Amino acid sequence: MNCLNVSNSFGLICRAINLQCDLQIPGTTESQEEFILLLNYLSAKERLLVAKYFCQLPANVGSFRVLGQLQQLRILTATEYVLSKQQSDQLQVDLIIFLESQHELLSNLFLSAAFDSEYGMILTSILIDALRNLFMGLARDPKISNLSYVTALCQSLPSDALGVCVHMHLGVLLELHESTEIGEAFANFSAWINEGVDELTFIRTIASKLLPKHQLEALNYLFKQSVEENFKNWKFYIILLQAIASCGQTETQTFIKKYLKSRLIHTATIGCFSSFLHFLLTARAISANTMDVQQNLENYALWYKQNIGEMSYALNMDKFHVVLNMLNDSLHLEQEVAYLEIHVAIAIAPGGKLVQAYKTKCRTHLSQLKADAKRKGAVIELD
Numbered sequence: 001m002n003c004l005n006v007s008n009s010f011g012l013i014c015r016a017i018n019l020q021c022d023l024q025i026p027g028t029t030e031s032q033e034e035f036i037l038l039l040n041y042l043s044a045k046e047r048l049l050v051a052k053y054f055c056q057l058p059a060n061v062g063s064f065r066v067l068g069q070l071q072q073l074r075i076l077t078a079t080e081y082v083l084s085k086q087q088s089d090q091l092q093v094d095l096i097i098f099l100e101s102q103h104e105l106l107s108n109l110f111l112s113a114a115f116d117s118e119y120g121m122i123l124t125s126i127l128i129d130a131l132r133n134l135f136m137g138l139a140r141d142p143k144i145s146n147l148s149y150v151t152a153l154c155q156s157l158p159s160d161a162l163g164v165c166v167h168m169h170l171g172v173l174l175e176l177h178e179s180t181e182i183g184e185a186f187a188n189f190s191a192w193i194n195e196g197v198d199e200l201t202f203i204r205t206i207a208s209k210l211l212p213k214h215q216l217e218a219l220n221y222l223f224k225q226s227v228e229e230n231f232k233n234w235k236f237y238i239i240l241l242q243a244i245a246s247c248g249q250t251e252t253q254t255f256i257k258k259y260l261k262s263r264l265i266h267t268a269t270i271g272c273f274s275s276f277l278h279f280l281l282t283a284r285a286i287s288a289n290t291m292d293v294q295q296n297l298e299n300y301a302l303w304y305k306q307n308i309g310e311m312s313y314a315l316n317m318d319k320f321h322v323v324l325n326m327l328n329d330s331l332h333l334e335q336e337v338a339y340l341e342i343h344v345a346i347a348i349a350p351g352g353k354l355v356q357a358y359k360t361k362c363r364t365h366l367s368q369l370k371a372d373a374k375r376k377g378a379v380i381e382l383d
Contacts, residue, residue, distance in 0.1 A: 012038070013046070013050065017050070020035060020062055021061075021062045022061070023061070023062045024061040039070070040073065042075070047075045050070070051070070051076040051080065054067070055076070055080075055084040055085070059094060064094075064101075064102045064105060067081055067102075067105060071104070071105065071108060077108050078098070078104075078108040078109050079108055079111075079112040079119070081105075082095075082123070082126060083119060083122070091126070092130060095126070095130035096130065096134065099130060099134055099145070100148075103148070103149050103152035103153070104152075106152070107152065107153060107157060109127060110153060111157065111161050113127055113164060114157075114164040114165075115161065124164075124168065128168055131169060131172045132175070135173060138202040142201050146205075147202060147205050147206065150205065150209045154210065154213075162213075163217055165210070167221055169210060170218060170222060170240065171225075173203065173206075173236050174225060174237060174240070175233060175236075176235075176236055177235040177236055179232050179233070179234045179235060182277050182333070185235070185238065186277075186281070186335055186336070187335040187336075188235070189285075192235050192238050192239060193242055193288050195239070196242055200239060203243050204243050204247075206243075207240070207246070208247050211244060212247070215248060216251070218244060219244060219252070219259070222237060222241060222244075227278060238281065238285040239285075241282065242285050242286070242288045245287075246291075248289065256286050260279070260283055260286070260303070261307065263275075263278075263279050264314070265314065265315070265319075267323070267326075268315050268323050273326055273329060273330075276323070276326040280330065283300065283304075284300055284339065287300035287303050288300075297338055297339075297342065300339065304342055308323070308346070309347055309349060312348075312349050324348070327343075328357075328358050328361060331361055331362065331365050335369065337366065337369050337370060337373065340362060340365065340366045343362050344359065344366055
């Protein structure tokens, strides 16, 4: 670009931009004011040329501070900058910097992703890639980011845009792990819950900082995704439910109880086995809402008593039998002694032969699980 073809001062402006981009720490207040004053005197054509010129520059230590200034002066937004770089290998590196420290620029991207009818889908895809890279890194090392951008987004985005932001985060988190079958979720349930609490601590940060005003929306999103045919993202579905339930407000807890009751009636009506398994896993994840394992088991026991033990008060006899049959069919998936002990201990009204047959199968399977665990323990000791 021949800057001098525009005005006598335009070459000076280009050099000033380069100088500012080279500075990791901004100069004196006076020099910054002079730089802003210089930008303010740009003509309409010069503003366009400055935007184009900046987008052609390689990223430097002060580039995004300068981009922030250009955005404040409405010369160039973060959205325009990112769209100009969408084919660049450097873009995702730039976005990690946005997530770490350039929160006003990041906010502009989320706003455009939510409201820009022309480029919203492209920006959404770019942001999803950035979030995926960040979360995959956090899954390996939770110390690489404190997710400070979350608070900044909550403070700067309007509710509708924040809702889009919430959906993006949940969608990316769900896709971090796929299960080959739902039996894997039953077998690994407690291990996944413990991993979410002890290791994947960034999930709790997102739940406590991003979701407080969007808990019902987040739950509706998770419930909707998880009932899709061939859903495989059970691990982070369970971890996210646990995280949301652990910081759930009264309104959220009421919503969850109503959802599970309606889910039971729906499942009993259609007789869908996969729907029933979803129902059980959801109840367990939501019951694990404290840091105390024993308290979580007591929460589940109370839920099981009220919803399964007393289901005859909510279901007619045909639907009661449907649920009982699905409980029988799900026994082979039960791999955790603690949950099966609850099923054995709690009575199912009004009793009868079918209930007794189920209880007998429960005890047999429980004995087998305990025997298997004892054999494994003996093998470990021998080793």
